[in-house]
Amino acid sequence: MSIFEYNGSAVVAMVGKNCFAIASDRRLGVNLQTIATDFQRIHKIHPKLYIGLSGLATDVQTLSQKLAFRHKLYVLREERDMRPETFASLVSALLYEKRFGPYLCMPVIAGLGDDNVPFICTMDCLGAKELAKDFVVSGTASESLYGACESMFKADMEPDELFETISQALLASVDRDCLSGWGGHVLLVTPTEVHEKTLKGRMD
Amino acid sequence: MECVFGLVGDGFALVVADTSAVNSILVHKTDEDKVMLLDSHKLLGASGEAGDRVQFTEYIQKNVHLYQFRNGIPLTTSATANFTRGELATALRKRPYSVNVLLAGYDKDIGPSLYYIDYLATLHKVEKGAFGYGSFFSLSTMDRHYHSGMSLEAAIILVDQCIKEIRSRLVISPPNFIIKIVDKDGARECAWRETINEAEVAPAEAIPEAGTVTA
Numbered sequence: 109m110s111i112f113e114y115n116g117s118a119v120v121a122m123v124g125k126n127c128f129a130i131a132s133d134r135r136l137g138v139n140l141q142t143i144a145t146d147f148q149r150i151h152k153i154h155p156k157l158y159i160g161l162s163g164l165a166t167d168v169q170t171l172s173q174k175l176a177f178r179h180k181l182y183v184l185r186e187e188r189d190m191r192p193e194t195f196a197s198l199v200s201a202l203l204y205e206k207r208f209g210p211y212l213c214m215p216v217i218a219g220l221g222d223d224n225v226p227f228i229c230t231m232d233c234l235g236a237k238e239l240a241k242d243f244v245v246s247g248t249a250s251e252s253l254y255g256a257c258e259s260m261f262k263a264d265m266e267p268d269e270l271f272e273t274i275s276q277a278l279l280a281s282v283d284r285d286c287l288s289g290w291g292g293h294v295l296l297v298t299p300t301e302v303h304e305k306t307l308k309g310r311m312d
Numbered sequence: 313m314e315c316v317f318g319l320v321g322d323g324f325a326l327v328v329a330d331t332s333a334v335n336s337i338l339v340h341k342t343d344e345d346k347v348m349l350l351d352s353h354k355l356l357g358a359s360g361e362a363g364d365r366v367q368f369t370e371y372i373q374k375n376v377h378l379y380q381f382r383n384g385i386p387l388t389t390s391a392t393a394n395f396t397r398g399e400l401a402t403a404l405r406k407r408p409y410s411v412n413v414l415l416a417g418y419d420k421d422i423g424p425s426l427y428y429i430d431y432l433a434t435l436h437k438v439e440k441g442a443f444g445y446g447s448f449f450s451l452s453t454m455d456r457h458y459h460s461g462m463s464l465e466a467a468i469i470l471v472d473q474c475i476k477e478i479r480s481r482l483v484i485s486p487p488n489f490i491i492k493i494v495d496k497d498g499a500r501e502c503a504w505r506e507t508i509n510e511a512e513v514a515p516a517e518a519i520p521e522a523g524t525v526t527a
Contacts, residue, residue: 115434136436141447143428144436165434170401209405 111212112233114139116287117162118249119149120257120278121218121228123242124270127298128226130158130218131278133249134306135290136165145290145311153179154189155302157219158295159199162247163233164212171211175199192219192227196237203235210234214246224299249288252281271296271303279309313484314359315446316346317474318414318426319454320439322461324495325416325424326502327357328471330446330486335362343510347492350376351386353418355492355499356396359443360411360431368411372396389417393427393435400433412443418494449481450474464493468503475505 118133136147150160151172159175161168178198182190190198196217203211210233218228230244231237238244242261245253256277265273275294282289292307313334318327333344347357348369356372358365375395380386387395393415403409408431415427428434428441440454453474462470471491479485493502 114432136434138430141451143441144438147436164432166401166404166430166432169397169433169435 109139112163112214113248113287115163115165116285117149117168117247118253118278118282118285118288119160119162119216119246120253120274120281121160121216121230121244122257122261122265122270122274122277123226123228123240124265124267126220126224126226127267127270127296128218128220128228129270129274129294129296130160130216131274131292131294131307132160132162133247133278133282133288133290134293135288137287140286142290148293150293150295151176153195153219154183156297156299157190157192157195157217158297159195160216160218160246161213162216162250163214167211167213171202171213171215174202178202192217192221192229195219196227196229196231200231200235200237203231203233207234216244216246218244218297220297220299247288249281249285252284253277256281267296267298267303271305275305275307279307283310313446313482313486314346314444315442315450315478315482315486315489316357316359316412316414316444317442317447317450317454318357318416318440319458319462319467319470320416320424320426320460321467322463323424324464324467324493325355325418325426326467326471326491326493327355327414327416327426328475328489328491329357329359331488331490331504332486333362341510342486342488342506342508345490347490348373349492349499350392350415350417351380352498353386353494354389354392355416355494357414357416357492358411360409364409364411368399368409369413372399388419389415389422389425389427390419390437392417393429393437397429397433397435400429400431404433414441414443416494416499418496418499420496424495445482446474446478446485449477453477472505479507 121130132149136144296303329346333340487508489505
């Protein structure tokens, strides 16, 4: 079993009309055993920027702490929050610094830019960025997620429809992956508000 | 076959550990205390490689004491858990500790809490947790019978059920267990569950004096 499959994870982000949604599963496992069903994989950098980290849980925690630290320093110096594109470059650089002993995480970054244009991107554990206009996925359930998102996604969805779509795509995909699941955690971010919801799916 | 498990009840947290010190097929002793008292209101139950376990838990204990000496107030359980995770995470890519840790503590304003920290430095706040082969049995037993806010009597019954399950279903199960509790009155030993008493295994027999051995 690969080290990326040690804890089990599923993260997905989708773009809508002037909004984005980011969702993850809630299982924390150790190989075949489930330790917890309320593990937090999506971290807030600032109210309009979120990062979801899949992969080895210890590196998820280390990396989210390091990124929060770097962002706080940025805010102190620049006196403003980081733009999503800048943050993506920061994450990419941080990961590539450890090129020959990497953090075993694959981040999904989602944010609203200066003019509230949604931005999503994903990268591998070495920091190779993949920008996308529709959706990005990561984790042990990534193959199922690609299929589900490709079939369910439509361009320019309103927030309610986007929320429904990402929830269905996440739950359908993690049901086919034994290492992720136990519900879902969805964040829908518009220029004015943030909806956070916990999904109840197949609890197994 | 080290077993450590713990749970949070109504105003208390329990940490249970087996007490065998084993080297390959040999059992050195059956009364090894693997649940360390970090300070007046914290317990650290550890399982893993013997040297790492003792060294790492003593290191954490001394640092917790140092913080109290320097700052005059004790660390909170959450801060201790994050400190422990930080030490494990820093060591992970240099010289990793093979120690799994269950940290239980009581804070006046928060109440009891239990933190699961595995050897890779994965930290999670839990209501019930377990390590080792025994976890396959104790976690399922706790899933079935545990509920939030259990009384001490009910929790001890659950712990005994878990120990019974481990003893009957784990192939080389440890003979003895120690149960430690932490609540508003502090961290202390609660009970032992023994099937082998160390004193009986090595009785202090009088060695016959020279000259009295009959041919």
